[in-house]
Amino acid sequence: MVAGVGKGLTSVCIVAAGLVALIGSERAASRQTNADRVVVTYWEKWTGDEMKAMKQVVDSFNASQNRIEIKYLSISGIAEKTLLATSGGNPPDLAGLWSDQVVQFADAKALFPLDDMAHEAGLGEKDYISSYWKEMTYHGHLYAFPTSPGTSALYVNKSLMPPEFDSPEKFPKTLSGFERFIAKVSKRAPDGSLQCAAFLPRDGFGSGSWPYMFGASFVDANGPSVNSADNLKAWSWVHSFALRFGVRETQAFRSGFGNYSSPQNPFLSGKLASMMDGPWFGNYIRLYNPKIDWFAVPLPYPDGRPDLEGYTVLNLNTLMIPKGAKHPKEAFEFIKYVQRQDVMERLCTSQYCNTPLAKVSEGFLRNHPNKFIRLFDRLARSPRAVGPVKLGIWSQISQEVGNAVDVMDLGQATPQAALDHAESRLAEQWANYRKQVLNQ
Amino acid sequence: MNARHNQRMGILFAMPWILGFTVFLAYPLISSFYYSFTNFSILSSPRWIGGSNYSELMGDQVFHQSLKNTLLFAAASVPLATVFAILLALLLNSKTKGMAFYRTIFYIPSLVPMVALGVLWLWVFNGQYGLLNEGLRHIGLPPPPWLTEPAWAKWTLVIISVWGTGNAMVIYLAGLQDVPQSLYEAADIDGAKAWGKTRHVTIPMISPVILFNVIMGIIGSLQTFALPYVMFPGGQPARSTYFFSMYLYDTAFQYQRMGYASAMGWVMFAITLSLTLLALKLSSKHVHYEGG
Numbered sequence: 001m002v003a004g005v006g007k008g009l010t011s012v013c014i015v016a017a018g019l020v021a022l023i024g025s026e027r028a029a030s031r032q033t034n035a036d037r038v039v040v041t042y043w044e045k046w047t048g049d050e051m052k053a054m055k056q057v058v059d060s061f062n063a064s065q066n067r068i069e070i071k072y073l074s075i076s077g078i079a080e081k082t083l084l085a086t087s088g089g090n091p092p093d094l095a096g097l098w099s100d101q102v103v104q105f106a107d108a109k110a111l112f113p114l115d116d117m118a119h120e121a122g123l124g125e126k127d128y129i130s131s132y133w134k135e136m137t138y139h140g141h142l143y144a145f146p147t148s149p150g151t152s153a154l155y156v157n158k159s160l161m162p163p164e165f166d167s168p169e170k171f172p173k174t175l176s177g178f179e180r181f182i183a184k185v186s187k188r189a190p191d192g193s194l195q196c197a198a199f200l201p202r203d204g205f206g207s208g209s210w211p212y213m214f215g216a217s218f219v220d221a222n223g224p225s226v227n228s229a230d231n232l233k234a235w236s237w238v239h240s241f242a243l244r245f246g247v248r249e250t251q252a253f254r255s256g257f258g259n260y261s262s263p264q265n266p267f268l269s270g271k272l273a274s275m276m277d278g279p280w281f282g283n284y285i286r287l288y289n290p291k292i293d294w295f296a297v298p299l300p301y302p303d304g305r306p307d308l309e310g311y312t313v314l315n316l317n318t319l320m321i322p323k324g325a326k327h328p329k330e331a332f333e334f335i336k337y338v339q340r341q342d343v344m345e346r347l348c349t350s351q352y353c354n355t356p357l358a359k360v361s362e363g364f365l366r367n368h369p370n371k372f373i374r375l376f377d378r379l380a381r382s383p384r385a386v387g388p389v390k391l392g393i394w395s396q397i398s399q400e401v402g403n404a405v406d407v408m409d410l411g412q413a414t415p416q417a418a419l420d421h422a423e424s425r426l427a428e429q430w431a432n433y434r435k436q437v438l439n440q
Numbered sequence: 441m442n443a444r445h446n447q448r449m450g451i452l453f454a455m456p457w458i459l460g461f462t463v464f465l466a467y468p469l470i471s472s473f474y475y476s477f478t479n480f481s482i483l484s485s486p487r488w489i490g491g492s493n494y495s496e497l498m499g500d501q502v503f504h505q506s507l508k509n510t511l512l513f514a515a516a517s518v519p520l521a522t523v524f525a526i527l528l529a530l531l532l533n534s535k536t537k538g539m540a541f542y543r544t545i546f547y548i549p550s551l552v553p554m555v556a557l558g559v560l561w562l563w564v565f566n567g568q569y570g571l572l573n574e575g576l577r578h579i580g581l582p583p584p585p586w587l588t589e590p591a592w593a594k595w596t597l598v599i600i601s602v603w604g605t606g607n608a609m610v611i612y613l614a615g616l617q618d619v620p621q622s623l624y625e626a627a628d629i630d631g632a633k634a635w636g637k638t639r640h641v642t643i644p645m646i647s648p649v650i651l652f653n654v655i656m657g658i659i660g661s662l663q664t665f666a667l668p669y670v671m672f673p674g675g676q677p678a679r680s681t682y683f684f685s686m687y688l689y690d691t692a693f694q695y696q697r698m699g700y701a702s703a704m705g706w707v708m709f710a711i712t713l714s715l716t717l718l719a720l721k722l723s724s725k726h727v728h729y730e731g732g
Contacts (some may be wrong), residue, residue: 058527087482109481109698127526251588252675256568259559377532395694399674406678424580425501437696 007254037069037368038330044096052149053350054096062335070094082322086110090250091322099135099144099316100388100395106138107392107437112321113141117332117401123339127214127435131385132356132399135316136388143317146356148348149378150278152206152313153372155192158293160185160273161194164204171297173309175237178300184246194245194253194335197272201238202405203278204267206313208398210234212386213311218397219389224426226401227419235405242409250409263288278315283352296372298379310382316356354380392437396429438440448504476702486699493703503704505679506687507711513574513594513683514661517601525605526646529612530638543613550606558670561600569602587671590680597681598670608653614647618643634668647689647727658715662708684708 011328019180046054051074058070073092075081079101085091087110097105105111118124122269123270125133128146135145158166165171165181172178178199178291185198201207211217213236216230225231242250256273258264261284267275268289276299286293301308319335339341341357348355350368363372388394413421434440451458476493478486497503501695532543552560564571565586573583586596619642645649665685668675675682683706692701 083482083693085697108481110483194524248585250693251585252567252583255585257484257565257589298531322586324623327584393695402674402676402680406676411677412678417713432700436699437484 003313019182020360036294037067038327039069040070040094040330040334041092042072042094042096042331042334043075043078043082043092044072044076046096047074049325053347056337057343057347058184059403060343061334064337068327068333083108083110086322086324087325093213093321093325093327094334095223095319095320095322096146097318097337098148099132099318102143102318102320103135103275104392105320105322106143106319108142109238110321110323111143112325112328114145114321114332114335115142117329118142118145120334121336123336127360128340128356128358130305130378131314131317131380131382131387135249135314135387136318138407144358145339146344147319147338147358148351148353149317149380150205151355151376151385152204152276152278152299152315153375153379154199154274155267155277155281155294155296156274156298157267157270157272158295160270162355168295168297171295172300173298175300176303181274182244188247192249194249197241197245197253199241199274200250200254200266200272201241203254203272205278205281206276206317208315208402209313209386210238212313212384213299213308214306215308216245217389220392223430224389224391224393224397224424225423226397226404227416227423232415232419235401235419236404239408239415247411260284261288268292276313278372279354279370279376280352282372286369290314296375298375307386310384311380312380312382312385314380314385314387316387316409358381387440391430391433392424393429393433397426400425400429472702472705475699476706478699479527480698480699482698483696487623489699491585494707496700497576497703502679502682502687504686506675506682509594509680509682510662510684513597513601513664514658516595516598517661518654519656520598521602521605521608521657522650524602525608525653526650528605528609529616530642532609532613533616547606550604554666555670557600557603558667561596561603561667562671563577565596569722588677589675590677593677593681597664597671600667601664608657611649611653612646617647619645619725644728648729651723651727655663655716655719658719659712659724662712662715 013292044051044054044056051072055072058072074167078095079097082091082095083105102111115422118307123145128136129149131147136142136146144376154171156165156171163186165185172181182198184440185196186194201210208249211226211231213235214230214234216228217225218231218236219225220228245253253271257266258269263269264274265288267277267281268285274310285294298309299311301311319338323333325331338347340356341359341361344355344357345361345426347353349364351369353375355364365377371374389397391397400422401419404422407413407418407421408415412418451469475486476488478493479489480486502545526545530537531729532546536542565573567573567583567585567587570583572586572588572699575582587593590658623641623645624637627641629635632640664683668683669680669686672681685708686710688701689702691704
């Protein structure tokens with residue numbers, strides 16, 4: 001009996017020791033698979049084609065030298081996991097986050113400032129399109145370097161256009177012309193239901209940033225500000241689409257939209273004659289409806305405000321080094337490699353993106369798979385290019401404003417009341433953030 | 441000596457569980473209770489603020505809305521899923537050829553991962569070309585905007601909750617098979633019909649199983665997360681599907697307010713515990729236990 005217990009105990013101990021050894025060896029392997037190379041762990045959000053493109057860059061870096069090995073890991077929920085890993089003292093050496101996380105991570109002191117290493121490497125503001133550079137800096141410090149960026153423009157389905165709107169040259173430049181386009185192109189079925197909408201402002205990339213188009217913002221000197229007169233103008237314009245097409249009709253119509261990355265995407269299925277999106281959407285067109293005849297144009301600007309022309313919403317994928325990373329210098333070597341013009345252009349071509357670099361080669365623009373890449377590149381350089389608000393509560397701002405527009409569209413409150421409510425919620429959240437994160 | 445030895449051995453063999461419980465359950469539980477009284481933004485050290493998080497919760501409209509959404513969902517989905525699972529178990533308890541096949545078929549849906557289920561149901565409830573609305577059109581009923589109208593969106597989730605009743609169904613089935621045949625024979629002699637036998641024999645005899653499943657259903661429905669998270673990002677439309685656990689997740693990981701999220705978690709624990717105790721109390725006169 002006792003001998004049996006002893007054997008059982010030995011087995012338990014062996015299994016436990018095996019597990020410990022396995023965990024230990026995995027941890028060790030993640031740091032040092034090859035005795036001659038420092039292994040840099042790199043967490044990235046991408047899967048599919050985008051991952052393949054970045055893996056090629058990683059492989060070419062690994063082959064280009066014999067000191068560092070980048071270990072690419074595709075991670076879902078990367079922002080949350082990076083934050084928790086940093087908190088636990090075991091972050092990756094490199095994290096592929098979005099630029100709108102720079103502020104939140106920097107406020108939480110979760111990032112390694114890159115100023116000194118960038119200075120040493122000769123990388124600075126002059127090398128980047130200024131709007132993207134602003135995205136990577138916060139309170140005078142540099143916290144990120146770009147991988148692939150994007151800007152928003154209007155994709156237009158040419159086959160659904162009447163002759164007066166069927167080319168970039170003829171497409172309306174101002175909001176009044178855009179109104180004519182909406183009235184002319186939107187179609188209803190005989191039963192009155194919406195068959196095709198010329199445009200819906202709540203669908204597509206950048207659909208949460210309309211105040212910028214009207215010269216407004218989401219912040220003022222005191223923090224979040226979402227109910228100013230210009231904000232009200234912007235969101236009332238968005239709300240006008242629900243009123244124009246009918247609240248129930250618009251709801252029913254939008255509920256028929258399929259997934260973004262599928263042939264049922266509303267633009268690809270012909271439900272929307274135009275949709276705002278970034279340069280990467282060219283890849284989705286290739287994948288899901290290559291026969292569609294399309295062109296891209298800048299978004300319109302309000303009449304009598306030519307100073308607001310060239311409005312675009314920025315998107316920027318970045319590389320950041322979390323605080324507590326074991327190999328920051330080696331990680332920066334990879335960052336530096338990605339910033340080479342040839343490497344960056346190769347990556348951005350594979351990912352259907354424009355370049356974040358100030359210098360762009362003619363070959364990149366000529367051979368890019370998105371035929372309107374020159375437009376996206378031009379928009380990125382526009383003084384009206386805007387990125388996420390530089391406040392650590394940007395995600396709350398997006399959520400509160402999105403909810404306010406829902407409430408307007410459902411007729412539960414007037415636009416002013418809905419925005420006032422969002423404003424008061426955000427004031428509380430900003431006060432909490434300042435107290436809890438910024439210690440103010 | 442032998443007893444002490446056995447005791448030591450017992451503790452030693454239980455050690456993996458004790459360690460797992462301590463490290464992965466007890467410690468986080470106690471920590472989260474402490475954090476609920478602190479300002480804790482994950483990367484900075486927690487700072488004691490007393491009951492501020494709890495008092496802030498009282499005035500937080502989104503907290504109230506998410507709680508209301510969750511309780512409404514639980515109130516609708518638990519009875520519906522219970523009735524559905526019992527009916528299904530009764531059907532699958534009959535002596536029909538190929539019953540093992542039917543039981544498997546009805547159980548399989550509960551094995552589908554929630555995220556896949558969410559995507560699948562988005563198609564079924566699609567407002568324009570969804571299977572359900574197509575069917576409704578065929579029988580001349582107006583197709584509702586399941587996913588975009590607040591009044592319908594919660595019901596969409598309630599309907600879907602029935603889909604995952606496979607686990608409860610299996611437990612009911614086991615309970616049904618434990619009902620002594622002699623009781624049905626006695627009921628036959630007394631002239632009871634099918635409904636009478638169900639009402640006076642089957643239901644009382646499986647009442648402990650019903651209580652167990654109802655309590656598990658209450659706990660599960662109060663923790664609903666994956667399905668609304670996939671189907672209604674941000675609780676759209678107008679936060680009508682913003683559930684408590686979604687708000688808790690956003691608060692902890694999007695807004696980095698781990699202290700506040702911990703307080704939310706403890707409030708939910710208190711609600712769950714109260715509802716469970718209430719269910720036990722209310723059931724005391726209606727649940728029949730064999731041998732007492």
